[in-house]
Amino acid sequence: MKKNIYSPFEAVVEEVRQETPTIKTFVLRPAEPFVFRTGQFIELTVPGLGEAPFTPSSDPGVKDIMDVTIMNAGLVTSKLHAMNKGDKVGIRGPYGAGYPLDKFAGRDILIVGGGVGLAPLRSLLYSLFSDMDKYNKVVLRYGAKTPTDIVYKDLIPKWEKKAKVDVATTVDVADVNWRGNVGLVTNILRDAPVDVKNAVGVVCGPPVMMKFVALKFLEMGLAPADIYLSMEKNMSCGLGKCGHCRIGPFYACKDGPVFTYEQLKELNDIWD
Amino acid sequence: MDIYFLRTPNLARFYERIAHDYELFVPKKTDAGPKIKCEHGVNLPADEYLLNRFQDVNKDEIVFNAYRSIEPVRSFFTHLKEQVCNYFNNKEIKPGKPVAVSGVKNCDLYSLKIQDFVFLDGNEPDPFYKARRESALIISGDCPAFKESCFCRAFDINPYADEGFDFNLSPIQEGYLVDAASQKAKSIAATMKDILVPATGNQLQEKADGRERAVKKLDEHLSKHKIPKKETLREIVLAGYNSKVWNEQMRTCVECGGCVFMCDTCHCFLLFDEESSASAKRMRIWDGCLYKNFTRVAGGANPLKMRYMRLRNRYLKKFDFFTANMGTQACCGCGRCIDVCPGKIDIRYILRRLHEEKHIQSI
Ligand SMILES: Cc1cc2nc3c(=O)[nH]c(=O)nc-3n(C[C@H](O)[C@H](O)[C@H](O)COP(=O)(O)OP(=O)(O)OC[C@H]3O[C@@H](n4cnc5c(N)ncnc54)[C@H](O)[C@@H]3O)c2cc1C
Ligand code: SF4
Ligand code: SF4
Ligand code: FES
Numbered sequence: 001m002k003k004n005i006y007s008p009f010e011a012v013v014e015e016v017r018q019e020t021p022t023i024k025t026f027v028l029r030p031a032e033p034f035v036f037r038t039g040q041f042i043e044l045t046v047p048g049l050g051e052a053p054f055t056p057s058s059d060p061g062v063k064d065i066m067d068v069t070i071m072n073a074g075l076v077t078s079k080l081h082a083m084n085k086g087d088k089v090g091i092r093g094p095y096g097a098g099y100p101l102d103k104f105a106g107r108d109i110l111i112v113g114g115g116v117g118l119a120p121l122r123s124l125l126y127s128l129f130s131d132m133d134k135y136n137k138v139v140l141r142y143g144a145k146t147p148t149d150i151v152y153k154d155l156i157p158k159w160e161k162k163a164k165v166d167v168a169t170t171v172d173v174a175d176v177n178w179r180g181n182v183g184l185v186t187n188i189l190r191d192a193p194v195d196v197k198n199a200v201g202v203v204c205g206p207p208v209m210m211k212f213v214a215l216k217f218l219e220m221g222l223a224p225a226d227i228y229l230s231m232e233k234n235m236s237c238g239l240g241k242c243g244h245c246r247i248g249p250f251y252a253c254k255d256g257p258v259f260t261y262e263q264l265k266e267l268n269d270i271w272d
Numbered sequence: 273m274d275i276y277f278l279r280t281p282n283l284a285r286f287y288e289r290i291a292h293d294y295e296l297f298v299p300k301k302t303d304a305g306p307k308i309k310c311e312h313g314v315n316l317p318a319d320e321y322l323l324n325r326f327q328d329v330n331k332d333e334i335v336f337n338a339y340r341s342i343e344p345v346r347s348f349f350t351h352l353k354e355q356v357c358n359y360f361n362n363k364e365i366k367p368g369k370p371v372a373v374s375g376v377k378n379c380d381l382y383s384l385k386i387q388d389f390v391f392l393d394g395n396e397p398d399p400f401y402k403a404r405r406e407s408a409l410i411i412s413g414d415c416p417a418f419k420e421s422c423f424c425r426a427f428d429i430n431p432y433a434d435e436g437f438d439f440n441l442s443p444i445q446e447g448y449l450v451d452a453a454s455q456k457a458k459s460i461a462a463t464m465k466d467i468l469v470p471a472t473g474n475q476l477q478e479k480a481d482g483r484e485r486a487v488k489k490l491d492e493h494l495s496k497h498k499i500p501k502k503e504t505l506r507e508i509v510l511a512g513y514n515s516k517v518w519n520e521q522m523r524t525c526v527e528c529g530g531c532v533f534m535c536d537t538c539h540c541f542l543l544f545d546e547e548s549s550a551s552a553k554r555m556r557i558w559d560g561c562l563y564k565n566f567t568r569v570a571g572g573a574n575p576l577k578m579r580y581m582r583l584r585n586r587y588l589k590k591f592d593f594f595t596a597n598m599g600t601q602a603c604c605g606c607g608r609c610i611d612v613c614p615g616k617i618d619i620r621y622i623l624r625r626l627h628e629e630k631h632i633q634s635i
């Protein structure tokens with residue numbers, strides 16, 4: 001029998017970084033070099049317990065190690081959060097279509113993240129940064145619940161300093177030390193310095209947040225075909241076979257997880 | 273064409289030869305009730321058939337099933353629960369002896385096309401399905417009769433097969449016509465010259481007449497059910513998204529999952545892991561969209577949180593998703609979901625309602 005599509009290969013946890021009280025970034029060293037395109041996802045196995053889908057948050061240009069940023073949300077993720085350096089996990093993938101970087105060339109790229117939704121966008125940012133001549137500019141807008149809930153606290157200031165990159169962060173609820181924006185991420189979108197005629201909008205976050213950002217993008221004048229959404233669906237196989245992740249005529253695991261609003265706009269109840 | 277005549281007393285020998293090289297399953301009558309009168313006043317058989325392991329049945333219990341079996345034929349190709357990997361070692365999971373399944377009907381063959389689309393096409397073929405499917409021997413048979421719930425012809429699927437089988441059996445006077453279609457079947461037939469004799473022209477005519485009679489009777493019965501044409505299915509389920517029929521019909525659904533498990537065209541599954549460390553293994557079990565947590569995500573959000581949404585989802589998957597992706601609906605009209613449902617939810621009724629609503633709305 002040839003390759004078994006259900007078999008994970010081994011990876012070792014090389015480092016664990018606490019991002020927020022509920023989010024950790026795991027640095028994994030796969031048994032074999034791992035190639036993925038930004039926006040593609042993996043199925044991560046906790047041996048004996050099960051799998052869950054995650055989008056690598058590291059630079060796709062780096063093949064021997066991979067970061068995955070994970071929120072503690074349930075069975076598999078709480079077990080992952082209990083893991084330490086040296087523990088073993090399993091990986092299947094990469095799956096899905098990822099971001100079509102070719103279509104971003106020569107454009108203003110407006111990227112909006114919410115909470116742990118910045119994870120896949122971090123990998124997108126690295127892909128863009130590695131080839132900045134190709135793009136007009138990158139504008140990142142990030143929202144978190146409170147200042148403590150911001151991920152990549154030490155990385156965001158570095159991104160801000162890059163040429164042709166504009167970054168702003170906001171929190172729903174401030175604390176005493178917070179000097180930045182307060183309010184929903186949609187509030188800091190209107191003034192985003194992009195030429196809407198030549199912009200693409202990318203959003204990843206909780207479903208309600210994606211809904212309101214997508215509507216905001218439309219209001220700003222972005223074309224439905226230039227709005228990229230990361231659809232979170234229950235998944236099991238990641239292979240377009242198990243049937244769990246259907247959205248209309250698509251499977252999120254195979255045709256997505258990144259979709260344009262154009263692809264989804266005629267479908268019923270996409271935000272549920 | 274290699275078509276032979278097999279006398280009834282020799283059927284057991286035909287099976288014995290096949291059982292030599294295959295794990296053979298044959299039809300057995302499990303329930304022989306008196307005829308029932310359907311809601312339209314037609315007298316119809318109430319017999320039930322199961323496909324049992326040849327070794328486990330008395331030879332005199334083997335029958336020719338007049339219509340499809342209780343169990344879906346897909347159960348021979350993906351198992352209800354099975355191991356699909358041993359984790360990090362890509363150690364081969366030994367495929368068992370190849371199966372031969374007799375008593376397969378044309379609706380089942382249509383369903384296998386759907387299963388092939390899921391498990392063989394797409395990004396990567398499923399190695400277990402592929403191994404079983406390629407090594408299997410399919411022995412189909414014409415349907416001289418039909419069950420109350422059968423509605424294959426409503427979707428232009430005939431109660432006899434023209435393709436997709438290795439052997440096909442057509443019942444005629446004193447025996448069967450055996451069509452050896454595949455290379456596999458031809459070489460098996462070549463070893464059975466003692467019991468297989470070339471069919472005569474009269475016998476071929478008898479087979480054709482039998483088929484024609486079966487179609488006519490079934491069409492007559494189905495005309496009373498007014499099931500929408502297959503070309504309209506996608507349109508009516510999409511137009512009927514907000515139809516009241518979902519809410520009305522789901523009231524008697526007890527979420528047993530019978531409809532999805534008995535369905536020959538359903539295919540959904542769930543991967544889960546068992547045990548830990550060295551002996552850890554990954555299992556695959558059949559799953560179904562009528563279950564509450566089928567689409568639940570972390571944090572508790574669930575796009576199909578209400579029963580009516582899940583009922584509707586099953587129709588959207590079968591008639592929208594599959595029509596869009598495969599060009600044909602994922603329903604063969606076998607009626608297994610009708611027979612199994614304790615809530616008496618009837619796909620024929622729902623489709624008719626959707627069709628009527630669409631029709632009335634467009635006036
Ligand atoms: C394409 C994709 C990429 C993702 N990337 C990330 C990421 O980078 N970081 C991150 O923190 N989270 C990510 N998620 C969400 C993450 O997969 C869920 O938080 C995780 O599945 C929860 O698993 P659990 O066992 O801890 O939760 P539980 O609620 O205990 O889940 C139990 C079971 O429900 C199913 N399930 C629950 N939620 C989801 C879900 N959202 N998607 C699929 N199946 C689910 C699974 O089958 C799981 O085994 C992503 C989800 C998808 C679909
Ligand atoms: S068989 Fe009937 S009661 Fe059972 S899940 Fe299906 S629709 Fe509901
Ligand atoms: S939906 Fe019902 S009639 Fe159609 S294939 Fe499935 S079990 Fe048969
Ligand atoms: S996760 Fe199995 S079909 Fe998409």
